[in-house]
Amino acid sequence: MATPFHLKLTADFFDASGRTKYADIGLSVLAAAPHIRHTAFAEHRPEIAPEQLAGTHGVIVLTPKITAHSVSQAHDLLAVGRFGVGYDSVDVKACTAADVAVCITTGAVDRPVAEATVGWMIALTHHMRTKDRLVRTGEWDVRSRYMGGELRDRTLGLIGFGGIARAVLRLLENWGMKPPLVFDPFIDDATATKAGARKVSLDELLRTADFVSIHCPLTEQTRGLIGAPQLALMRPTAFLLNTARGGIVDEAALYDALKAGRLAGAALDCFAQEPVLTPPRLAELDNVLFAPHCIAWTNELFRDIGRTACQSMIDLSLGKRPSGVINPEVLARPSFQEKWLRLCGPHQ
Secondary structure, three states: OOOOEEEEEOHHHEOOOOOEOOOOOOHHHHHHOOOEEEEEOOOOOOEOOHHHHOOOOEEEEOOOEEOOOOOOOOOOOOEEEEOOOOOOOEOHHHHHHOOOEEEOOOOOOHHHHHHHHHHHHHHHHOOHHHHHHHHHOOOHHHHHHOOOOOOOOOOEEEEOOOHHHHHHHHHOOOOOOOOOEEEOOOOOHHHHHHOOOEEOOHHHHHHHOOEEEEOOOOOOOOOOOEOHHHHOOOOOOOEEEEOOOOOOEOHHHHHHHHHOOOOOEEEEOOOOOOOOOOOOHHHHOOOEEEOOOOOOOOHHHHHHHHHHHHHHHHHHHOOOOOOOEOOHHHHHOHHHHHHHHHHHOOOO
C-alpha cells in the first residue's frame, strides 16, 4: 500500500465557499490514487509562506510566487507543480537548494495558446475591434477606411520554438502563408527545417515578418528582448503578439511605436506588472488588443493542465520520476533522494 501523500492546492483555485472557480482542474485523476490526500490553502497570499507548506509533500500553484523564503522550512516538501508552463514566479535555484523539484505541465497548454494566437492574428489584420465599434457607435458609413488583410501570403515570425509555437504552425498549415521564420538560440537549423520553418537571427525576423509572435520564457536573457531598437526594425504594416510573459516587451517603447504609426498593431496577454488594475497607456490606442493574462483560458486547458499536474504528483508519490521537471538535477541529490525515500518509500 502506498504511503499517504499530502497534496495542497493554492487558495486561488477556489471561491469563498471552497468550491473550485473552474469547471474542471483535473482533480478526477486523483481518484485512482487514494493515498493522496488533497486540501486547499486556507487563504490566498501573493507569496507562499513557509507555514502554508507545513506537512505538505506536494503543492500545485496557480498564481502565488515561490521564493527562497517560501521553501526555507520545506523539510517534507518534495515538489512544486506550476499550473502551466511559465515558471518565472518560482525561485528555481532556491527550490533546488531546498531539495524541491519544480514541475511544469509541458504540452498541456500548446493547443489553446496556439488557437488564441491565430485568433488574435485574424482579429488584428481584419480590424475586428474597430469594426465592432463602428456598429456600436453608428459609424457604418466609414467602414471603407478599415480594409483588412488576409493571412494568405504573409510571413509569421516566431520568437521561441517550443511546443506552443509548433502548435501555431500546425494550425496554420493550410492558410497559404509564406514559410515561417523562427528565432530560438536553443534549436538548430535542422529542427526548424523539419517543422517547415527557417531559423534566422532576431533582426532578420523582425525586418521580415508580418506577424511577430512571442513564445519564449521570461529569463534574464529575454527580459527587455523587444525594445525600441527592435521595434524600429519591424515593418509599419507588421503586428506584434505577446502571449508569453510581460517584461519581454518594453511596453513604453511599444506605445511610442504604435502611436507614431511605425507599427500596425499589437496584442498583449501579459504585462511587466500584473495584475493591471488601472487602464495602461496602451489602452488609448484602437489598434491594440488585450487580455488579463487569460487569452487561452478554456475549460479544456484547465482540465488538461490539472490532469498533468496531478499525475506528476501521483508519479512522485509512487517513487516514479515525474514529467515536466525543470530542475532535474535535484532528483539526483542524495539529500533529495533521502527525503523522497523517507516520505514515499522505495522508488520504482
